[in-house]
Amino acid sequence: MLMLTRLSFLRPKLSFVNVAARAILVPFLHQFGKSSQVARLPKRFQIINVSVPLRFFSCSRPFNMAGGIRSPYYSMGEHTLAVPAALFALNRNRLVERLRNNSSVNKDSIVFLQGGNEETRYCSDVGPVFRQESYFHWTFGVTEPDCYGAIRVSDGASVLFVPRLPDEYAVWMGRIAPLESYRERYQVDEVYYVDEIVEKLKESQPSNLLTLNGVNSDSGKNCREATFEGISQFKVDNTLLHPEIAECRVIKTDLEVQVLRYVCDVSSRAHIEVMKRIRPGMKEYQGEAIFMQYCYYNGGCRHCSYTCICGSGNNGAVLHYGHAGAPNDKTIADGDICLFDMGGEYYCYTSDITCSYPVSGKFTEDQKIVYNAVLAANRAVLNACKPGVNWVDMHVLANRTMLSHMKAGGLLKGDIDDMMKANLGATFQPHGLGHFMGCDVHDVGGYLSGHPERPAIPGLKSLRTARSLKAGMVLTIEPGCYFIDHLLDKALADSKLSQFLVPERIQKFRGFGGVRIEDDVLITETGTELLNTVPRTVEEIEAVMAEGKSLKIDVPPAYAGKK
Numbered sequence: 103m104l105m106l107t108r109l110s111f112l113r114p115k116l117s118f119v120n121v122a123a124r125a126i127l128v129p130f131l132h133q134f135g136k137s138s139q140v141a142r143l144p145k146r147f148q149i150i151n152v153s154v155p156l157r158f159f160s161c162s163r164p165f166n167m168a169g170g171i172r173s174p175y176y177s178m179g180e181h182t183l184a185v186p187a188a189l190f191a192l193n194r195n196r197l198v199e200r201l202r203n204n205s206s207v208n209k210d211s212i213v214f215l216q217g218g219n220e221e222t223r224y225c226s227d228v229g230p231v232f233r234q235e236s237y238f239h240w241t242f243g244v245t246e247p248d249c250y251g252a253i254r255v256s257d258g259a260s261v262l263f264v265p266r267l268p269d270e271y272a273v274w275m276g277r278i279a280p281l282e283s284y285r286e287r288y289q290v291d292e293v294y295y296v297d298e299i300v301e302k303l304k305e306s307q308p309s310n311l312l313t314l315n316g317v318n319s320d321s322g323k324n325c326r327e328a329t330f331e332g333i334s335q336f337k338v339d340n341t342l343l344h345p346e347i348a349e350c351r352v353i354k355t356d357l358e359v360q361v362l363r364y365v366c367d368v369s370s371r372a373h374i375e376v377m378k379r380i381r382p383g384m385k386e387y388q389g390e391a392i393f394m395q396y397c398y399y400n401g402g403c404r405h406c407s408y409t410c411i412c413g414s415g416n417n418g419a420v421l422h423y424g425h426a427g428a429p430n431d432k433t434i435a436d437g438d439i440c441l442f443d444m445g446g447e448y449y450c451y452t453s454d455i456t457c458s459y460p461v462s463g464k465f466t467e468d469q470k471i472v473y474n475a476v477l478a479a480n481r482a483v484l485n486a487c488k489p490g491v492n493w494v495d496m497h498v499l500a501n502r503t504m505l506s507h508m509k510a511g512g513l514l515k516g517d518i519d520d521m522m523k524a525n526l527g528a529t530f531q532p533h534g535l536g537h538f539m540g541c542d543v544h545d546v547g548g549y550l551s552g553h554p555e556r557p558a559i560p561g562l563k564s565l566r567t568a569r570s571l572k573a574g575m576v577l578t579i580e581p582g583c584y585f586i587d588h589l590l591d592k593a594l595a596d597s598k599l600s601q602f603l604v605p606e607r608i609q610k611f612r613g614f615g616g617v618r619i620e621d622d623v624l625i626t627e628t629g630t631e632l633l634n635t636v637p638r639t640v641e642e643i644e645a646v647m648a649e650g651k652s653l654k655i656d657v658p659p660a661y662a663g664k665k
């Protein structure tokens with residue numbers, strides 16, 4: 103058994119919780135050994151032994167000491183990563199610790215979150231695959247829809263409320279899991295039904311419920327604030343939780359980094375697969391299809407982190423290409439550069455990788471100039487990132503590096519400092535250098551209060567954070583160089599910018615599209631750890647693509663049915 107002592111979360115003052123033991127799990131959960139004993143849990147949630155050095159125990163919980171702490175885990179099979187439920191216990195523990203250190207938070211408060219809801223498509227009964235709301239996932243790791251979760255601030259005790267499913271569920275959806283199985287799978291202290299929320303919360307007599315209310319600085323949308331029938335019987339504070347939980351999400355634990363490493367690895371391999379199999383004459387979406395199939399088949403990634411952007415040729419300069427109005431459906435022409443921005447997602451942890459390469463497998467001299475300018479920018483930032491470094495400065499460094507290389511390549515002329523003063527960088531890279539990444543691909547916490555505000559000038563204003571780096575942050579580094587007619591025309595018509603352009607060279611690049619080189623990195627105590635492994639230099643890319651040339655690619659035959 104995992105939890106030999108049932109906690110009485112809802113009886114005030116009884117506070118024997120394993121928070122302390124959970125807290126020390128932190129960095130030592132690297133070796134998992136499987137146990138065959140808990141067969142009644144769903145396959146994805148069986149038990150693993152987590153090796154933890156005994157000296158790190160500060161309480162006498164009846165864990166399985168010989169094999170370490172036994173924790174249930176999420177996995178999509180032997181070929182995928184096992185993610186221990188301890189990851190979320192640790193997240194909850196970090197959250198209540200922050201809240202306890204906040205003098206505005208009453209210690210008798212209860213954090214109260216609502217998970218995502220099952221929905222159907224428009225008026226139909228078709229249910230798209232459910233994906234958990236990210237804050238709820240971060241806190242509880244629960245894969246099912248329509249749940250609520252509570253955490254008592256004083257001791258970190260946790261409760262899940264799950265829907266009471268009708269008998270018919272067993273006919274159409276499968277066996278109804280007993281409450282106990284949720285408790286074991288998710289390592290929470292107690293589980294009740296959603297229709298028991300009011301009754302159980304009342305027993306606990308919270309001073310107030312801390313609900314989530316705040317704006318996502320990337321979307322401008324509000325977080326989902328928990329609500330339930332009868333909430334008016336409680337005092338609710340919706341101001342304190344958001345900044346604290348968002349800040350927790352900014353800094354990743356070692357357990358979270360392990361999942362990010364995994365999903366970045368799967369996505370890297372998928373990118374390489376696309377690189378090897380892509381051919382002139384294929385549709386862009388066939389590259390997307392190879393990627394998605396690889397991530398799901400080999401990595402258990404049922405979702406991608408975002409809609410795949412598979413631009414070729416001129417489409418590479420359309421920053422959010424791939425949407426329903428431009429669904430990666432151009433035929434890739436020989437000579438095109440492919441700009442493929444795709445990331446798999448595993449257990450609600452994301453990846454976000456962009457590879458740019460000529461479909462022919464060989465860079466032309468002009469393609470090399472642009473590609474190497476962007477690569478130099480990417481590498482300059484990668485080498486400069488470490489705790490204390492400011493992200494805005496990194497954006498500027500990327501711009502400066504790229505512009506110098508473009509000048510050396512004969513596309514630009516004049517003084518680099520003057521180009522920087524005129525903000526020429528934004529003509530070629532209108533977007534920000536990168537963003538936090540975690541349970542959301544554009545992860546939260548970019549512009550929390552108390553941190554630098556969003557800059558106002560073009561390019562910089564698209565940055566998703568202006569913060570200084572800290573160990574444990576995970577960000578993308580994604581400089582790009584695009585030849586966007588609209589911006590080129592504007593720059594050519596503006597003497598402040600046109601003085602730096604070599605028009606006859608720039609003219610040649612119209613229709614070129616763009617190059618983006620996007621990496622996912624962890625900020626460490628001393629620098630960075632690159633989470634993805636894809637070929638990056640011209641030589642590496644050409645070598646991988648040459649290898650791919652020997653693969654026989656099955657192209658679907660022309661449709662023979664009636665048109």
Ligand SMILES: [Mn+2]
Nearest residue numbers: 454578580620
């Ligand atoms: Mn990105």
